[in-house]
Amino acid sequence: MSTKPVTDTAPVNLLDFDPAGLAQQVQQWGGKPFRARQLLRWIHQRGTDSFDDMTDLARDFRALLSEHCVIQAPKVSAEHLSSDGTRKWLFDVDPNNAVETVFIPEDDRGTLCISSQAGCTVACPFCSTGYQGFNRNLSTAEIIGQLWYAERVLRTQPETARIGGGLPDGDARRRVISNVVMMGMGEPLLNYDRVLAALRLMVDDNAYGLSRRRVTVSTSGVVPMIDRLARDCPVALAVSLHAPNDTLRDKLVPLNRKYPLAELLEACNRYLEHAPRDFITFEYIMLDGVNDSDDHARELIGIARQVRSKFNLIPFNPFPQSGLKRSSATRVRSFAQRLMDAGIVTTVRKTRGDDIAAACGQLAGDVKDRTRIDQRLPDRAVIAINQERG
Numbered sequence: 001m002s003t004k005p006v007t008d009t010a011p012v013n014l015l016d017f018d019p020a021g022l023a024q025q026v027q028q029w030g031g032k033p034f035r036a037r038q039l040l041r042w043i044h045q046r047g048t049d050s051f052d053d054m055t056d057l058a059r060d061f062r063a064l065l066s067e068h069c070v071i072q073a074p075k076v077s078a079e080h081l082s083s084d085g086t087r088k089w090l091f092d093v094d095p096n097n098a099v100e101t102v103f104i105p106e107d108d109r110g111t112l113c114i115s116s117q118a119g120c121t122v123a124c125p126f127c128s129t130g131y132q133g134f135n136r137n138l139s140t141a142e143i144i145g146q147l148w149y150a151e152r153v154l155r156t157q158p159e160t161a162r163i164g165g166g167l168p169d170g171d172a173r174r175r176v177i178s179n180v181v182m183m184g185m186g187e188p189l190l191n192y193d194r195v196l197a198a199l200r201l202m203v204d205d206n207a208y209g210l211s212r213r214r215v216t217v218s219t220s221g222v223v224p225m226i227d228r229l230a231r232d233c234p235v236a237l238a239v240s241l242h243a244p245n246d247t248l249r250d251k252l253v254p255l256n257r258k259y260p261l262a263e264l265l266e267a268c269n270r271y272l273e274h275a276p277r278d279f280i281t282f283e284y285i286m287l288d289g290v291n292d293s294d295d296h297a298r299e300l301i302g303i304a305r306q307v308r309s310k311f312n313l314i315p316f317n318p319f320p321q322s323g324l325k326r327s328s329a330t331r332v333r334s335f336a337q338r339l340m341d342a343g344i345v346t347t348v349r350k351t352r353g354d355d356i357a358a359a360c361g362q363l364a365g366d367v368k369d370r371t372r373i374d375q376r377l378p379d380r381a382v383i384a385i386n387q388e389r390g
């Protein structure tokens, strides 16, 4: 193996490479493809960050890696544990930005909710991430680093280590996190290349080995990127619908002005030809007096009939600046019933982690220097978690 210097400047963060990228890099260093697979397993399967521990790699290769590379997730500045077992981490991605990640344990699985951007340009009025504006895209290392870090920590905790069933104790492939949802801060399909690299790591057998059905991208409807995702890495897709017609959706999800409902629904149908599940999950936030009437339900049924889909109704989690209110529980129930009476599979999202502000809703993180609004939100952050069964 050659000992060519990797770079003269900053160390290379190996969390930034997807499997093909790492293979290419290793090849440039004179290594064979199986070396890249070994490295991938050390980093992502075992969660190792020390090259000295990678005992089956040649000594000179390890020396080269130690000199020029790091394995570095973003720094955690706070961790909260809810009474229901939900955990939330605040990652400082740089001195001006922090993003949040939430872990939701259940008996048969563990779900991690990941952020893709610091802030969001889509600016939906019911979302505190959107409210605070946009600062920057996260790098691949910052996105996959959330999973790398969470899995590594959770494995060592007695209360979560048991979740990773299916494989014997001590098996490096045994995972606490069985499901990943891209439902944290940001619009994943507006940070496409980095999110794609992270998704490729999630589903690679030498990295996280997650089933494509258990990795969900949630999008506000970036039509061209839905098509690209179908080709590049088809995982489960959730679409944030929130309104049954263009007039209302233009207001609730401003991206609708660019990609209106008819185009979005066609993209969903194209996606289904490649999707690992045979339905799209439509997310629908329940806003009192805004999108929750019987007429809205009727219109929505018309939409549901155009795409093989399931509905996930999300009770709105208010934040002070939104001026919006959550629909009553009775309204949510009767709305859900109308959809179900029309034969549409409908669930109402459960709220988890209320006591640590990690339940569905307002993901604030801490985004400074943002472009849209320079007024700081309180340091509360609540995140939307898809409770759909894996």
Ligand code: SAH
Pocket: 126, 127, 128, 182, 183, 184, 185, 186, 187, 188, 218, 219, 220, 239, 240, 283, 285, 314, 315, 316, 317, 318, 319, 360, 361, 362, 363, 383, 384, 385
């Ligand atoms: N940008 C992507 C993914 C992140 S938002 C998207 O919009 O799909 C993830 C989910 O959280 C979306 O369905 C979003 O509508 C929902 N959400 C945002 N703010 C919320 C709030 N205040 N209460 C409940 N759910 C909210």
Ligand code: SF4
Pocket: 120, 121, 122, 123, 124, 127, 128, 129, 130, 131, 184, 185, 186, 187, 220, 240
């Ligand atoms: Fe962005 Fe999604 Fe929030 Fe809309 S709901 S502002 S798309 S993060």
